[in-house]
Amino acid sequence: MTAIDYTEAKKLAVKEYRKAVSAGESPYPPHLDGIVPGARLAAASGSGREQVPLALVIGTKQKGRINAFARNFMPLLDPSSEFAAKWITLCGDHLQEGIREPVRLYEYRNRFYVEEGNKRVSVLKYFGADSIEAEVIRVTDPDDGSDLSEEAEAYAAFLRFYESSRLRTVEFSEADSYDRLQSLLGRDPGKAWTEEERKTFELFYSDFYNAYTRCGGRGQLPEVCDAMLSFLELNEYGRMTGCSPEEIRRLVRSSMYRIRTIRGGIGHGRKARALRVVRGKAGVRKKAAKTFRILAVADDESRYYYEDYEPGRLEGLDLILACGDLSRVYLEFLTTMAPCPVLYIRGNHDDPLEEDPPGGCICVEDRVYVYQGLRIAGLGGSYRYREGGNMYTEEQMRRRALRLAPAILRRGGIDILMTHAPARGINDFDSLTHRGFETFRRLLERYRPGYLVHGHIHKNYGIHIPQRTQWNGTTVINAYDHCVFEVVI
Secondary structure, three states, X not given: OHHHHHHHHHHHHHXXXXXXXXXXXXXXXXXXXXXXXHHHHHOOXXXXXXXXXXXXXXXXXXXXXXXXXXXXXXXXXXXXXXXXXXXXXXXXXXXXXXOOOOEEEEEXXXXXXXXXXXXXXHHHHHOOOOEEEEEEEEEOOOXXXXXXXXXXXXXXXXXXXXXXXXXXXXXXXXXXXXXXXHHHOOOOOOOOOOHHHHHHHHHHHXXXXXXXXXXXXXXXXXXXHHHHHHHHHHOOHHHHOOOOHHHHHHHHHHHOOOOOOOOOOOOOOOOOOOOOOXXXXXXXXXOOOOEEEEEXXXXXXXXXXXXXXXXXXXXXXXXEEEOOOOOHHHHHHHHHHOOOOEEEOOOOOOHHHHHOOOOOOEEOEOEEEEEOOXXXXXXXXXXXXXXXXXXXXXHHHHHXXXXXXXXHHHOOOOOEEEEOOOEOOEOOOOOHHHOOEHHHHHHHHHHOOOEEEEOOOOOXXXXXXXXXXXXXXXXXXXXXXXXXXXXXX
């Protein structure tokens, strides 16, 4: 499978390469040797080991290393090359136990350039990892005050903010924006953030980032942070931390009438500044929200939609999600009677569906399926409690999720995580038979989908479990028998 991953990664590289060439830009990662004079590089000093956000790793230190990668760090070389063989080996290592050896990075104005570990960075970017452990060497600006540029001033303000917050992904185009943010958060500039404050802000930032990019904004620093600052001037931060991802997306959409960008330079040569996210600008088209009415089913054939079915009961649905342990005949009945697609994953009793899949239905196992803009990721099966198919250990489910990560990354996240088993600690039990997966919790924490829809927890022994609940901003739905809900994107 890792050879297939290399082929897929190379496709991403070729796509990015062609995009850059058509725009008249360099298709390769930038190299620090061509940005900073050699004397300053020689004077750089180590700042220790840290977890570096991979989004900020943008180039290589030496020019000679760049031709193996497109500017998105995906591999360009032939699959039969020695380089590809090493990339594939690293890919296998990551799926087995994770890449643990730290890379060596040079930092210049909050952007990172690889001196050692290019292929490790490439593999982790392919799998959509958030960060990488690195030995960091910082290249500082001249301390004689000779650089009076806006970029240098903004970076100095960033360093002061970073010392107290330890947040690298908050970066503004203007120096005074950091103090404005602290004021909007109700904090004193310079006071160290607590772990709880940092986590609360990171959850809000993740929701805003996803909403902003879904509404057409570019997910690049500092544009997204400038837009976030304007958003917080319109919407009180304390109230936003209690909002669900869907609510934040609606607020972003309603206030995002005009975003202007101007050219300049910060860090690696470009400043994209969102000057204002303002309400009520006439003449600018607003992206209309779309509402999906969805039927979720699992485990037992619903009498209402099957044995006691009456014509018209499935009218008005936009999608049906079948979350496992349902007969082929029932699934084919739904797809015959419903005016919409039926997506399904397999439950732990669904071995027959692998050899004889239900006609007319769409299997979304181990894939991200996009329906009219709605992004749905599928991971079926239960916790392994006996021999048989469609049952997995925690480690096996972790690997499945890792293989799904590139598809999620390409689509900018997911709106619905569709599983058979629940997430660990959310609607599950301690017994192996009905234990949830820690992997699903990590997926919720990382991608913050609006919905987790699962089955496997029957009403006769899970009567105390509500059909709908909230967890960390995600609506969790137990699809046993049936449940109708609406999703707005």
